[in-house]
Amino acid sequence: MPIEQPSPSRRAVLAGALFLPLAGGRAEARAASAPDYYERAARLAGEDPVLRNLVRALSPGAEVPQVKAPKPLRTFDNVAVVSTSLVSATAIVTSRGVILIDALNSADEAEQILVPQLRSVGVNPSAIKYVVVSHGHRDHFGGAGYLARRFGARVMMHKADRALAGDALTPDLDIADGRRLTLGDTTVTFHHTPGHTPGTVSMIFPVRWKGRPHTAMLWGGTNPPAATKDKRTYVASVLAFAAHMRRARVDVELNNHLMSDHGLQRLEELRRGGAANPFVVGEPRAQRFMQVMEAMLRGRIVTDGKAG
Structure with missing residues (x-):
């Protein structure tokens, strides 16, 4: 179960990228207004329900909708999702056990929701070897x-969020930018994507749908932070992670808050059956997801300046 050390981060180069060209498009003027950025995001989203949902989630004043918790589901041959009405945990099933991304809100939710619902979709909770905390x-x-x-699972978390967790959690392993975790036949690559919190991590990993291989990303924290400087950090993270996605040929988009990316509706679409998996968005659309996020965040930064 080796955990490989990271390569050097490009974040220092990207941290000042507020006025660089938007990913995949023409350069924007330095004086672009907040509506310019929001309109660009809307154009990129078009009629795509996933991207339109992301625009709404990142808009100023957006409120978290009250939703009914979905039933657990195998979203891929080797991936299962368990959710409350607010947040999801994602189980990656490997040949040597389970890597769990996030663990719901409390010990009670883990015992009463996570464990029995994993069992209900054919995932053995006692096989959980690692619990990866996406942020604190x-x-x-x-x-x-x-x-x-x-279950004796080892808990992994980025050290920058240990202060947020405080005494409530003692991780076994630190997640560093570029670190890879291999368990059995599956390798998960972690990328430090600060912005939502200082220690947010996002990941890229292989999935299978009806035996066919795909490459998934899971964005670690969507809601923009309050401070403008942290939003700038978020933009740099989006740019860096989009580049990692391109290199890995990511064609699956996942999120730990299903109300942010039309995930609840896609779960129900998948539950109804059909040949296509709605979480397989394709490489161009996965990149457009990141471009929408970038444009919305740039708009939020300009909005901050106007408010000040």
Whole structure:
């Protein structure tokens, strides 16, 4: 179960990228207004429900919708999703056990929701070897300690978010930018994508749908931070991660908050059956997802300046 050390980060180069050309498009003027950026995001989204949902989620004043918790589902041959009404945990099933991304809000939710619902979709909770915490908000790490105690899982987290978790969580392993975790036949590559929190991590990993291979990304934290400087950091993370996605040929988009990316509706579409998997968005559309995020964040940064 080797964990490889990272290569040097490009984030220092990208941190000042606020006025660089938008990914995949023509250069924008330095004086572009917030509506310019929001309109660009809307044009990129078009009629795509996934991208339109992302625009709404990143708009100023956006509120988290109240939704009913979906039933658990195998979204891929080797991936299962368990959700509350707010947040999801993603189980990656390998030939040597399970890598769990996030752990819901509390020990009670882990015991009463996560564990039985994983079993209901054919995932053995006792096979969880690693719990990966995408960032240090309780709704993502709250059940990690319970899973570590009950099943002996090792908890992984970026050290920049340890202060957010405080005494509520003691990780076993730090996640560094570019680190790879191999368990059995599956390797997950972690990328430090600060912005939502200082230690947010996003990941890229292989998935299979009806035996056919695909490459998935899971963005670690969507809601923009309050501080303008942190939004600039977020933009740099989006640019860096989009480049990693291009190199890895990512064609699957996943999120740990299903209301942010039309995920709830796609779960139900998948549950109804059909040959196509709605989480397989294709490489160009996966890149457009990141471009929409970038444009919306740039608009939010300009909005911050106007408000100040």
